[in-house]
Amino acid sequence: MWIFLYFCMFFQKNTAELMVKSLLYNHLYAWYDANHRVLPWRETDDPYAIWLSEIILQQTRVAQGMEYYMRFVSRWPRVGDLAAAEEAEVLREWQGLGYYSRARNLHKAAQLVVENGWSPFPTRFEDIRSLPGIGDYTAGAIASFAYDQPYPAMDGNVYRVVARLLDIDEPFDTTVGKKLFHQHINTLLDRNHPRLFNSAIMEFGALYCTPVLGEACELCPLQSLCLGYAHGTAELLPVRKVRPKVRDRWFVYHIYTDGQQTLIRQRENPKDIWYHLYEFPCEETQDERRKAKGDRSISLTHILSHQKLHAQFVVHKVQKMPSIEGTSLIQWDDLNDFALSRLTLRALDTLRLALPR
Numbered sequence: 001m002w003i004f005l006y007f008c009m010f011f012q013k014n015t016a017e018l019m020v021k022s023l024l025y026n027h028l029y030a031w032y033d034a035n036h037r038v039l040p041w042r043e044t045d046d047p048y049a050i051w052l053s054e055i056i057l058q059q060t061r062v063a064q065g066m067e068y069y070m071r072f073v074s075r076w077p078r079v080g081d082l083a084a085a086e087e088a089e090v091l092r093e094w095q096g097l098g099y100y101s102r103a104r105n106l107h108k109a110a111q112l113v114v115e116n117g118w119s120p121f122p123t124r125f126e127d128i129r130s131l132p133g134i135g136d137y138t139a140g141a142i143a144s145f146a147y148d149q150p151y152p153a154m155d156g157n158v159y160r161v162v163a164r165l166l167d168i169d170e171p172f173d174t175t176v177g178k179k180l181f182h183q184h185i186n187t188l189l190d191r192n193h194p195r196l197f198n199s200a201i202m203e204f205g206a207l208y209c210t211p212v213l214g215e216a217c218e219l220c221p222l223q224s225l226c227l228g229y230a231h232g233t234a235e236l237l238p239v240r241k242v243r244p245k246v247r248d249r250w251f252v253y254h255i256y257t258d259g260q261q262t263l264i265r266q267r268e269n270p271k272d273i274w275y276h277l278y279e280f281p282c283e284e285t286q287d288e289r290r291k292a293k294g295d296r297s298i299s300l301t302h303i304l305s306h307q308k309l310h311a312q313f314v315v316h317k318v319q320k321m322p323s324i325e326g327t328s329l330i331q332w333d334d335l336n337d338f339a340l341s342r343l344t345l346r347a348l349d350t351l352r353l354a355l356p357r
């Protein structure tokens with residue numbers, strides 16, 4: 001039956017399309033009702049809180065994101081509070097989440113919302129989409145979750161579910177693929193209940209139709225509608241284009257200490273990683289064998305999305321602090337006031353016995 005129905009669906013036979021969609025909604029919503037997680041950002045229609053959660057949760061697990069979300073909402077409960085904060089405070093609160101451009105964009109966007117008179121938050125999709133750090137997915141999520149407007153919210157989970165349901169083997173992370181998937185999700189979207197539809201399909205992908213399927217398909221409530229299951233291709237979907245090569249980089253960090261103070265500097269290249277974060281004086285080297293000497297040293301590897309960092313942290317215990325251009329002398333006790341990368345936090349954690357407390 002389903003092959004006929006899908007065939008009809010893509011040839012714009014309205015009745016068949018409506019039947020398939022109505023079956024899909026019934027099964028999906030029943031599953032969602034029984035299985036969804038209670039998450040604070042899904043229990044509110046405050047667009048500011050939803051926006052914060054969406055930005056925090058990009059590339060972040062829910063358990064970790066929850067802690068940051070609660071901190072941001074309680075420290076800056078309204079968009080105007082966030083706009084009035086210093087960028088350094090926002091980066092400090094963001095510390096440990098990675099992808100710091102998200103925090104800088106969050107802050108910039110809050111300021112734009114206030115400047116444009118859009119407080120508490122813009123209501124038009126185009127205005128939401130125009131803010132820094134907000135792409136189609138986030139704009140769709142805010143418009144549908146906050147205002148129940150009929151826009152899809154295609155996150156990685158939704159791409160996977162749609163690819164499997166419709167057996168799409170076009171890579172979803174190319175311009176052509178994105179366009180194709182958007183056409184399909186716009187066809188599937190429940191225009192009467194966009195908030196519910198987006199919540200349900202995202203949650204279904206996050207919890208049930210996961211990358212590794214195991215036995216899931218056998219008991220799946222959407223099985224009778226799933227072309228990927230019918231064709232035996234579900235586990236192979238979605239297809240990605242070939243990923244760009246990961247670049248290796250080598251850093252040597254120098255941690256100077258006289259027992260009271262140390263030297264740090266702010267990263268200043270907006271095109272490089274960790275813009276505006278603080279770090280110990282550092283040299284980047286092309287020679288992977290190069291090792292510096294000091295009183296104690298550790299080596300760490302740190303993986304970012306497209307870079308693999310090989311870092312050596314060298315502790316230099318000195319009587320008199322050296323003078324190094326571009327650095328600031330700070331008390332060890334004040335180090336917590338500065339936003340540091342996760343790599344630097346890992347190094348401090350590992351070296352804690354060698355450093356002042």
Ligand code: SF4
Pocket residue numbers: 161164165208209210213216217218220221222223226228229234
């Ligand atoms: S049948 Fe399997 S692949 Fe299809 S929607 Fe269900 S869990 Fe996903």
